[in-house]
Amino acid sequence: MATVEFHALNISATPHPRGAYRKLFEGLAGKRVKYYGEKIAAFSKPSDTKDGVFWGYIFSWTEIDKNQPVIDTILLQKPDEEKLADIIIPENIGFNWQSFIYVFVEERHLLVFESRNAESRTLAPSNAEKIFRTIFQTNSIVYVLIDGYPLYHVEVDLVVEKNTLDKIFSIPRISQLEIQIGRPNPDDNSIDADRIIERLERINARAEIIRYRVSDSKEGLKPDETMREQGAAALRHGFVEAKGENEGGQIILSSKQYPKSHKAYADPHSTTIDTAIQIAKRIFARLDST
Template identity: 25%
Template structure:
């Protein structure tokens, strides 16, 4: 048995929000792509842009690797660092080669502007949500795309449990949320977009603090705004749990994760991933509705 892990990113363009623009954005970024730095000597690339038959999704792989030119070399015999000129003299590796390759699947859904990717295919192919966010953000915000589309915001989809834990804190002392205009997937999102557009605002921020022994009593409006913020910004809170212990919670700290177990001698990892990705999309794009 093997386990495949999936996470998701929310990709938001400046308006207008149309699926065709998101598809064009992704394809044009691929056309202009250059390797990007993710962290230290770790680099990244997007490999393949394959449209589904129904043209509702784009398939490919996210890659990470080590940039040799930026690496320092060690001589195990002397335990000393090797000088670069000696490395250049003795080590012959083509300039285009990169070691320690990790490759994971991705599917981009332009209509709902979400990208689902594997954080773990096996022990040799992994990519953390933070690195995926850095890779996709730099990939999409290449100079050519910035000039044509404006800055693209890429947010890691958080798990849905963190916000529920915030709401259930016995004494909620403080809550902070930020929303950047989302695509209008539901009534609440549409109202927030209209609210911001009417005032020429690009970001919505709200912070509530209470010294009352009972803590904050969040209105329905604030709770709905927080649900939008978890995918289109962030929610952070501080309060006391049932045991009187202070907890600090943030949607930024808890990425969404979906784990699928399968038999590798029966199913292909990519087939399992594609099926699971549809389940992830259904989960993270559920429209937010007001209580009736």
């Protein structure tokens, strides 16, 4: 029985009147983005919404650049003009095609996606984050207009393990700490969300970047409650990165290294989409709200 794996993204739109997220996915479906070397990705139009959930597919493929050099892999040299003339690559054809399911829970603005599908093809969580962030942040203002208000910014962040902050702060001697907090949705249930929103809006900021540097490198930084509150907010929208030393020497840890994942067997009696929807609602959405 095949094993599938899922990761998740927090997607936070500003502003986000009712229907904004569906409009976002409908308007930007099919938009291409180059995310890794010659790898291209796009996502499909969403399904109908049922019980606050819609779904679709993330498509990935390799696009051949016809202007790049060509090599004969047997002779290990550039093909002669006759061979080059025989090479015909049709337009709009991608190679090494892959597809991964995505499920969006509207109430929690949570996107759960296959990071390993039933064919054992993989989509790295960091690449999925890059794909959606690039598409949404580049195009959202053009394609989304609801009740006369443009959707002018979208934050995209990996959902990470709950104990990520403990792992980062467990570095014996932290010399540098960076905390970046993005503006969360007003309806988030995260700690201090209202205070963060109020302050960022008051100073007209989209994000807050906080940096700490150690005074005595022998001692290391001593995280206090304020740093932990800032870090907790950043785990939801943003990131935390620490540099320091342990017994093995210099170490760098980032919250992006600890994405929350969930594995499941592909149930032969139901579709993978059904499995993804159940995992999105029962596993990730529940964790997202606590």
